[in-house]
Structures are given as C-alpha cells and as structure tokens.
Amino acid sequence: MSEKNHPIKDISPIDYSSSLERVGGDKSFLMELLDLYLEEFPERHTQLQEAIQQKEFNLILELGHSLKGSSANLSLIFLQEASFQMEMAGKERDIEKAKKALSLLEQEFKRLKVSS
Numbered sequence: 884m885s886e887k888n889h890p891i892k893d894i895s896p897i898d899y900s901s902s903l904e905r906v907g908g909d910k911s912f913l914m915e916l917l918d919l920y921l922e923e924f925p926e927r928h929t930q931l932q933e934a935i936q937q938k939e940f941n942l943i944l945e946l947g948h949s950l951k952g953s954s955a956n957l958s959l960i961f962l963q964e965a966s967f968q969m970e971m972a973g974k975e976r977d978i979e980k981a982k983k984a985l986s987l988l989e990q991e992f993k994r995l996k997v998s999s
Contacts (some may be wrong), residue, residue: 894961896995901958916957917999923953924992931969931988935981943981944973950988961991 897917906913927950934942947969954963965987972981 896959896961896991896998898958898960905956905958913957920953920957920959921996921999928985928988928992931981931985935978935985938978940973940976942973944970947971947973947984959991959995962988962995965991 902913903910906916927946931943931946933939934946947966951963951966951970954960954966965984968987969981969984972978972984
C-alpha cells in the first residue's frame with residue numbers, strides 16, 4: 884500500500900521533524916514540552932466540557948484558540964485541526980459542532996498519548 888493510501892489513524896499525531904526544528908533540535912526540551920502538554924490537556928478538556936455544557940461560546944472559542952496555538956507550536960497537526968474546529972464552533976455558536984470537536988480532541992489526545 885502506498886503511503887498516501889494509509890488511513891489517517893496510521894499517520895503520526897506529531898510531525899517530529901517540524902517539532903524538533905521549532906526547538907532548535909533539542910530533543911530533551913521537546914520531550915519536556917510534550918510532557919507539559921500531556922499534563923495540561925486534561926484540565927483544558929474539563930474546561931471545554933464545562934463550557935460546552937453551559938453553552939459558553941466565548942469560552943469555547945478562547946479555549947479552542949489557546950489549544951490550537953499550543954498544538955501548533957508542537958506540530959501536533961491533528962490536535963491543531965481539532966482545536967481549530969472547536970474555536971470555529973465557539974465563533975459560530977454551534978454546540979453540536981463543539982461536541983464533535985471535543986470528541987475529535989479526545990480521540991487525537993489518546994493517539995498522542997499512545998505515540999509518546
């Protein structure tokens with residue numbers, strides 16, 4: 884099977900070469916940043932759950948935007964995309980879109996944990 888035919892689930896959740904480039908090739912520092920991301924994500928997830936439950940669209944937008952930035956800084960491409968979807972759900976005041984984005988974030992976070 885050619886590389887382009889692989890299912891998305893087989894693609895790494897992190898672009899390691901890009902991540903390493905962002906930290907000047909310092910693997911130890913990259914691992915520290917990834918560990919910090921892994922530690923902080925559950926709290927952000929809880930905040931998103933509560934914001935969705937309470938339909939706090941501005942908070943959904945802010946949390947999605949923040950998570951998008953931290954995901955992008957680490958080249959976590961799928962988490963970045965899911966975070967962008969969350970940000971747009973907040974902007975569009977679309978609770979169903981926010982719920983779908985949360986599910987995608989959960990799925991991609993699990994993939995990241997497994998790959999780390």
